[in-house]
Structures are given as C-alpha cells and as structure tokens.
Amino acid sequence: MxxxxxxPWIIKYRPKRIAEVVNQEDAKAKFxxxxxxxxxxxxxxxxxxxxxxxxxxxxxxxxxxxxxxxLVEMNASDFRRKSDIExxxxxxxxxxxxxxxxxxxxxxxxxxxxxxxxxxxxxxAILQLIKTAGAPIVMTANDPWDxxxxxxxxxxxxxxxxxxxxxxxMKVLRRICENEGLVCEEQALxxxxxRSEGDLRAAINDLQAIGEGFGKVTLDLARxxxxxxxxxxxxxxxxxxxxxxRYAWQAKMALxxxxxxxEQAKLWLLENIANQYSDPEDLARAYDxxxxxxxxxxxxxxxxxxxxxxxxxxxxTAGVAMAAQNNPxxxxxxxxxSFPQKLLLLSKTKEVRAIRDDIARVIASHLHTSTxxxxxxxxxxxHVIFTTNPRYAAKLAIGLGLSEKMIELLxxxxxxxxxxxxxxxxxxxxxIARKEAEEVTQLKSxxxxxAEAGKEKEKRESKTKRKEKTATDLTAFFRKR
Amino acid sequence: xxxxxxxxELLWAEKYRPKSLKEIVNQEEIVRRLMxxxxxxxxxxxxxxxxxxxxxxxxxxxxxxxLYGEEWRxxxxxxxxxxxxxxxxxxxxxxxxARSKIxxxxxxxxxxxxxxxxxxxDAQQALRRLMEMYVExxxxxxxxxxxxxxxxxxxxxxxxxxxxxxxxxxxxxxLKWICDQEKVKCxxxxxxxxxxxxxxxxxxxxxxxxxxxxxxxxxxxxxxxxVGLAHPKEVREIIQLALAGKFIEARDKLRxxxxxxxxxxxxxxxxxxxxIFSADLKIPEDxxxxxxxxxxxxxxxxxxxxxxxxQLTALLARMALLGRKLG
Numbered sequence: 001m002x003x004x005x006x007x008p009w010i011i012k013y014r015p016k017r018i019a020e021v022v023n024q025e026d027a028k029a030k031f032x033x034x035x036x037x038x039x040x041x042x043x044x045x046x047x048x049x050x051x052x053x054x055x056x057x058x059x060x061x062x063x064x065x066x067x068x069x070x071l072v073e074m075n076a077s078d079f080r081r082k083s084d085i086e087x088x089x090x091x092x093x094x095x096x097x098x099x100x101x102x103x104x105x106x107x108x109x110x111x112x113x114x115x116x117x118x119x120x121x122x123x124x125a126i127l128q129l130i131k132t133a134g135a136p137i138v139m140t141a142n143d144p145w146d147x148x149x150x151x152x153x154x155x156x157x158x159x160x161x162x163x164x165x166x167x168x169x170m171k172v173l174r175r176i177c178e179n180e181g182l183v184c185e186e187q188a189l190x191x192x193x194x195r196s197e198g199d200l201r202a203a204i205n206d207l208q209a210i211g212e213g214f215g216k217v218t219l220d221l222a223r224x225x226x227x228x229x230x231x232x233x234x235x236x237x238x239x240x241x242x243x244x245x246r247y248a249w250q251a252k253m254a255l256x257x258x259x260x261x262x263e264q265a266k267l268w269l270l271e272n273i274a275n276q277y278s279d280p281e282d283l284a285r286a287y288d289x290x291x292x293x294x295x296x297x298x299x300x301x302x303x304x305x306x307x308x309x310x311x312x313x314x315x316x317t318a319g320v321a322m323a324a325q326n327n328p329x330x331x332x333x334x335x336x337x338s339f340p341q342k343l344l345l346l347s348k349t350k351e352v353r354a355i356r357d358d359i360a361r362v363i364a365s366h367l368h369t370s371t372x373x374x375x376x377x378x379x380x381x382x383h384v385i386f387t388t389n390p391r392y393a394a395k396l397a398i399g400l401g402l403s404e405k406m407i408e409l410l411x412x413x414x415x416x417x418x419x420x421x422x423x424x425x426x427x428x429x430x431x432i433a434r435k436e437a438e439e440v441t442q443l444k445s446x447x448x449x450x451a452e453a454g455k456e457k458e459k460r461e462s463k464t465k466r467k468e469k470t471a472t473d474l475t476a477f478f479r480k481r
Numbered sequence: 482x483x484x485x486x487x488x489x490e491l492l493w494a495e496k497y498r499p500k501s502l503k504e505i506v507n508q509e510e511i512v513r514r515l516m517x518x519x520x521x522x523x524x525x526x527x528x529x530x531x532x533x534x535x536x537x538x539x540x541x542x543x544x545x546x547x548l549y550g551e552e553w554r555x556x557x558x559x560x561x562x563x564x565x566x567x568x569x570x571x572x573x574x575x576x577x578x579a580r581s582k583i584x585x586x587x588x589x590x591x592x593x594x595x596x597x598x599x600x601x602x603d604a605q606q607a608l609r610r611l612m613e614m615y616v617e618x619x620x621x622x623x624x625x626x627x628x629x630x631x632x633x634x635x636x637x638x639x640x641x642x643x644x645x646x647x648x649x650x651x652x653x654x655x656l657k658w659i660c661d662q663e664k665v666k667c668x669x670x671x672x673x674x675x676x677x678x679x680x681x682x683x684x685x686x687x688x689x690x691x692x693x694x695x696x697x698x699x700x701x702x703x704x705x706x707x708v709g710l711a712h713p714k715e716v717r718e719i720i721q722l723a724l725a726g727k728f729i730e731a732r733d734k735l736r737x738x739x740x741x742x743x744x745x746x747x748x749x750x751x752x753x754x755x756x757i758f759s760a761d762l763k764i765p766e767d768x769x770x771x772x773x774x775x776x777x778x779x780x781x782x783x784x785x786x787x788x789x790x791x792q793l794t795a796l797l798a799r800m801a802l803l804g805r806k807l808g
Contacts, residue, residue, distance in 0.1 A: 266788075270791055270794060274728055274729050274732065274798075280728075280798075280801050280802045280804075280805045283728065283802070284795075284798040284799050284802040286798075287798035288795055288799070290795065291792050291794075291795035294782075294787045294792065295782050295785065295787045298782070298786030298787040298788070299785065299786065301786055302785070342736060342740065342790065345737075349740055352741065353743060356743045357743075363492070364564070367492065367495055368538050368542060368559060368595070369561065369595065370561040370595065371561075371564050372564075372748075373533075375743050375745075376744060376748040378492070380710075380711035380712065381688045381691070381711050383711065384692045384695070384710045385695040388695060392490065392695050395489060396490045396492070398489045399489035399491045428488065429487075
C-alpha cells in the first residue's frame with residue numbers, strides 16, 4: 001500500500017492504451033497509421049511536437065504497450081558522442097531481446113534540446129540513426145522550428161499535438177480523484193487545471209502534492225499549496241512566448257503572464273529583438289513597433305492619460321510579434337536571450353556618471369550655463385587638455401576647484417601625471433599660504449608690541465601731565481603765598 | 482603676486498568674459514539700449530534670443546554688474562531651465578529670492594532664466610504668473626535660442642532683444658586679443674579655421690582656442706587635432722555600421738556613447754545630423770535627405786518624452802534596412 005502510494009501518479013496513471021491518451025485524436029490516428037505501415041513509409045521517422053504535458057510521450061508508450069513493441073528510450077540531450085548513438089542503434093537493430101523476438105520503437109525525447117547546443121555531432125548522429133536503424137524512430141519536441149532542426153524535419157513525418165483544454169485536464173484529474181478515493185472539490189480541480197495551462201503532467205503532479213499530503217483536495221488548499229509553483233513567467237519564457245505568438249492575443253498574454261512589468265519588458269525587448277529576428281525589414285518593423293510603444297509611454301507621462309497604456313502594450317507585444325513577415329520562422333528560432341545590457345552598463349558606470357555629473361555642475365556654475373551644454377561642449381575639450389598637457393590641466397583643476405576623482409576621470413591615461421602636478425602645486429600654494437599666514441602673525445605681534453608701547457607712552461604722558469599740573473599748581477600756590 | 486595666480490587657471494570662456502556692458506564690442510545696438518536702462522535704473526522684463534555663443538548670458542550678467550556694481554551676485558538669481566526640476570522648484574526659488582532685501586539705489590532684483598525655451602508651454606504659463614506676481618520687486622531676463630518657442634503672453638510682456646551671430650572679424654579679433662593676454666603664439670589661418678568650425682559661436686571658439694593653446698601654440702594642425710579628439714568618431718562609425726547592415730555592432734557603440742560618455746539622445750542626434758551632410762560620409766545625396774527625415778522624426782519623439790535609446794535604436798534598424806536597399 002505505502003509503496004504504491006509513493007509511485008508518482010504520472011507513472012501510475014499513464015495511459016496503457018492508445019484510447020486513454022486524452023483528446024489528441026488526429027495525432028493518434030496519424031501516428032498509428034505510420035507505425036503500422038513502417039517500414040513502408042515515405043519518412044522513416046516521426047517528430048511529435050506540441051506543448052509540454054500534452055501526451056506525446058504517453059502516446060508512444062501506450063502504442064508500444066498496445067501493439068507489443070519494446071521501447072528503447074533515450075533522451076536526446078544525452079546524445080553527445082557518436083558512440084552513444086551506435087549503442088542505441090545496435091540495440092534497436094538486434095532482432096532478439098532478452099524476452100525473445102520483440103519489435104522495437106526507438107524514442108528520442110526532447111530533440112529540440114540539441115538545437116541550442118554547439119555540438120552538431122549529436123544531430124549528425126541522429127540522422128545517421130534514422131537512415132540505418134531497423135526500427136521506427138520517434139522523436140518529440142516542444143518547438144521543432146529552430147533552423148538547426150531543419151535536417152530532422154526533412155526526414156520526419158511531422159505530427160502536431162494540441163494544447164489540452166482546461167476541460168481535458170479536469171476530466172483526467174476527476175478520474176484520478178475517484179480512483180484514489182479522494183474528496184476533491186470541483187473548483188479546486190478547475191483551479192489546478194487552469195494553472196497548468198494544458199500541461200497534464202504538471203496538473204497531475206499538483207493534484208498528487210495536495211491529495212497525498214492532506215487526504216483531500218479543496219480550493220483553499222490548492223490556492224495555498226500551489227502558490228509557489230504558480231510562478232509568473234521569467235523574462236526568458238516571456239520573450240519566447242511573445243516572439244513565438246501566432247496571434248495578437250497570445251503576444252499580449254505573454255506580457256500579462258510575465259513577471260516583467262512593461263517598463264522592464266521594454267528593455268528586454270530592446271535588447272533581444274535583434275537576437276530573434278534576422279531579416280532587416282522584420283528587424284526594422286519590430287523596432288519601429290517598440291519605438292511607437294515607447295512614444296505612447298512618453299505621452300502617458302506627459303498627459304497623465306493612463307488609457308494610452310493599452311496601445312503601448314499592443315505595440316510592444318503584438319506589434320513586435322507580428323513583425324516577422326519576411327522570415328516568419330525566426331519567431332520560433334531558439335535564441336539565447338541576453339539580460340538588458342543597458343542595466344548592466346548603468347550599474348557598472350554609476351560612479352563614473354556621478355563624477356561626470358559633478359564636474360558638469362561645477363563647470364556650469366563657472367560658465368553660467370547648463371550641465372547638458374557643459375557635457376556636450378566643454379568636457380570634450382577638457383578631456384583634450386587633460387590628456388595632452390598635464391601641467392596646464394593641473395592648474396585648471398585648481399582654478400576650477402576639481403577633486404582628484406574628477407581629475408582622474410578627465411585625464412584618463414594621463415591621470416597620474418596630472419595628479420602629480422596637482423598635488424605639487426597644491427603643496428606649494430599651501431606653503432605659500434602658510435608663509436603668508438606666518439608673516440601676518442608676525443606683523444600682528446609687532447603691531448601688538450607697538451600698540452602696547454603706545455599704551456605705555458600714553459600712560460607716561462598722562463602721568464607726566466598730571467605731575468606737571470601738580471607742579472604748576474603747587475608753584476602757583478606758593479607764588480600766591 | 483598672490484599664490485593663486487601662479488597655480489590656478491580658469492577656462493578662458495570665464496576668464497575673458499566681458500564684465501561690463503562697456504566691454505562688449507559687438508551687438509552695439511543692444512548694448513546702447515541696455516545702457517539706457519542702467520542709467521535710468523529701471524527696466525522691463527527682458528527676453529534675449531539668438532543662437533548659442535552670441536553673448537546673451539554675458540550681456541545679461543554685464544547688465545547686472547553695471548546696475549548693482551561689484552556686489553551684483555547678491556541681487557541676481559541665476560536659474561537654468563534645463564537643470565531645474567520643473568516649474569515647482571523654480572517657483573519656490575523665485576519666491577524665496579523675491580523676499581530677500583532690495584539694493585538701495587535700484588528698485589528691483591533680477592531673475593536670470595537661461596534656456597527658457599526648454600520649458601514646456603504649461604511651465605511657461607506658470608512662469609508668466611510668477612513674472613506678474615513679483616513684478617514690484619523683480620525683473621526677469623529670459624534667455625532662449627528660439628524665441629518662437631516662448632509663448633506669446635510672455636513675449637508680449639518682455640522687451641525682446643535679438644542677438645545675431647558674431648561677425649568673423651569680431652570673433653578673430655577677440656581670439657587674437659586673448660592670445661596676446663595669455664602670451665600664446667597664434668597663427669591667423671588657425672584663427673580662421675576656428676571661426677569656420679565654431680560658426681560664430683564665441684564660447685565654442687574660445688574652448689577650441691584654449692585646447693589648441695594647451696598643445697603649445699595655436700596652429701591649424703593643432704586646431705584640427707583638438708577638434709578631432711573632442712568629437713568622437715563614434716557617431717560616423719555608427720552610421721557606417723548601420724548602413725552596412727551591422728546593426729548589433731552599431732547598437733552597442735551607440736549605447737557605449739550614451740552611457741559612458743554621458744551624451745544625451747539630443748547630442749547624438751545633433752552629431753548624426755551633422756555627419757549625414759558631411760562630405761566625408763560617402764552616401765548618395767538622396768539618402769542624406771531620407772536620413773534627415775528619419776532623424777527629425779526621432780528628435781520630435783524624444784522631445785515628446787520618448788526614451789532616447791529606444792528611439793535611436795529604432796533609427797539604426799531603419800538605417801540598416803535603408804543600407805540594404807542601397808545594395
């Protein structure tokens with residue numbers, strides 16, 4: 001019992017028969033027909049493609065089970081060396097397996113994984129395998145449209161799988177609930193199905209996480225439990241969804257479901273449109289759409305009319321997605337997206353820019369002009385002076401009151417020389433200032449001496465005067481007598 | 482001799498800026514009228530309009546100097562519209578300034594507002610109210626490159642003075658005089674070249690002169706060297722890369738120019754505009770016209786408040802497309 005409970009439900013409930021594969025009737029019919037005819041088919045391999053969790057692998061497994069094939073499975077991302085392929089090819093070719101003669105199907109999962117890699121050897125090996133193997137080769141992919149996968153597409157029957165609807169997913173979940181004897185709220189299943197975006201595998205995993213942990217599946221539990229899994233799309237997924245959108249609403253949805261807000265998305269698009277699109281006309285169209293979105297955003301700030309945001313978003317999502325007209329396959333190209341370099345540059349150059357702003361402010365106040373004019377018309381010439389004439393530069397730095405950091409920025413490679421003179425001159429100025437200050441103190445103390453002498457003189461004079469007066473008075477007194 | 486004179490240098494544009502109206506040799510008509518205001522110790526609001534480097538700010542400062550004497554800074558509030566953050570900040574500063582005391586013999590103080598044509602129409606309306614509110618104690622001197630960008634109600638409240646580009650002989654005489662003061666050797670042909678490059682913009686001419694002098698003496702080759710160093714070749718390279726279809730390289734260069742050199746989108750557009758008509762850029766004549774149209778559109782959008790990097794990147798993408806059509 002406990003061992004059974006530990007089995008992942010996606011394995012426990014994977015379809016044993018083709019009929020149990022949910023709602024891919026066209027794909028099923030095509031695949032079964034091809035498999036039955038093999039090797040009398042025009043294409044020796046099939047490529048099953050569609051969104052994750054829609055039943056590609058399940059169909060292959062169910063068919064193998066139902067028709068009695070042995071499944072030789074290999075994840076395409078493991079294909080690195082030719083020897084890997086040869087090993088698989090050998091197994092597929094050998095008529096006898098351990099349990100006697102059993103027909104085989106070779107399953108290569110996720111072949112789009114190799115498109116992004118540098119090693120073309122893997123692809124070469126698969127093509128070789130398809131040519132030589134004595135068994136049907138079945139491949140799966142989410143996105144088969146990368147140009148590098150073209151050789152594979154050429155030799156494969158292409159079979160498309162549809163994204164499962166919420167309804168499809170719920171049907172399966174309900175069946176599992178019954179089978180497990182779980183009490184499941186209908187809204188909880190709906191919630192799980194909605195979050196899964198048609199990915200049945202993800203939905204079953206979610207159901208198991210709640211059902212096994214709590215013995216029941218309620219909406220409250222689903223909401224509480226699934227929050228972390230219910231993440232928004234990261235920038236890379238967002239870009240992929242946006243560029244690959246075939247309909248305008250899909251492109252718009254890509255932004256709605258993104259963790260990027262429209263300002264960030266703007267920067268990511270600015271950076272990556274050129275990575276995704278290659279045709280100059282498509283490129284110009286896409287950047288034109290982005291620049292129009294940006295014009296709307298500017299108007300919003302100016303007019304405070306937030307109704308305009310809708311148009312900005314239309315242009316940056318649908319406008320960009322629909323721009324690939326000359327080369328529509330570019331939309332599905334696997335691209336390694338890059339982080340907006342502007343943000344990196346801005347943070348890397350933060351200090352330099354702050355110093356430059358300070359220089360501009362200092363000089364703007366000297367020249368009675370704006371910092372913008374200083375930056376475009378004066379600083380370039382200062383660069384020239386500071387890199388070519390360090391002595392003169394040092395004097396200018398002193399006259400303008402620039403700091404050492406500012407000097408370093410302006411002088412670049414010549415900074416140590418300019419700083420040397422700057423410090424030297426400053427020292428000399430200080431020593432002159434000190435000398436002058438000393439002289440001033442000396443002069444002051446001399447003045448003090450004179451002042452004191454003056455006081456003493458005054459004192460004596462007044463004393464003399466007093467005595468004189470006494471003397472004259474006395475003389476006069478005696479004269480009267 | 483004081484120590485600061487030996488070891489401290491100034492920018493010549495500051496050092497040799499005329500202090501008094503009497504020292505301003507060109508713009509005679511304007512100076513004559515302004516001297517009358519000084520004499521009467523009264524004046525209306527003023528609007529100084531004209532191209533860069535024709536002496537608008539210099540004249541305004543000299544007027545203040547002549548009105549108030551050496552202490553003039555106490556009675557002048559200097560603002561630059563492109564550096565102040567919005568009309569609210571300007572309003573606060575003007576309000577505070579209007580409260581401070583008035584000089585004894587002149588019945589008003591001066592608010593000097595530079596680059597006033599960079600203000601939006603709404604901000605100018607608010608400015609007009611400020612001018613009326615404090616007219617008892619303050620006079621405004623507005624400075625603008627383009628008088629037409631100043632709203633009508635402000636223009637009608639100001640005495641408008643139009644500054645014209647300086648005459649060649651005036652610029653050269655001034656440059657020569659500065660060289661004499663600085664005891665720097667200069668050649669006449671070099672001064673002519675400076676005039677040609679600066680196109681009557683005195684501030685620019687003096688900046689070039691000082692940088693060339695820093696190389697030793699003012700010769701033609703020094704002038705070209707200085708100008709070449711000061712104006713990065715990147716802008717032309719960006720155009721060439723874009724037209725050659727190397728969009729990503731062009732874009733990276735553009736970004737570097739903006740972020741590390743601190744150039745604004747407008748600076749780059751101006752340089753782009755200069756480059757597309759330069760004989761050094763070998764492109765068909767009609768392409769120059771198409772590019773001018775593109776650049777104009779982008780400039781308009783940036784003025785409207787769009788992001789300069791996005792707009793310039795879109796411009797490069799269009800140039801790349803144009804380049805392909807050229808073959």
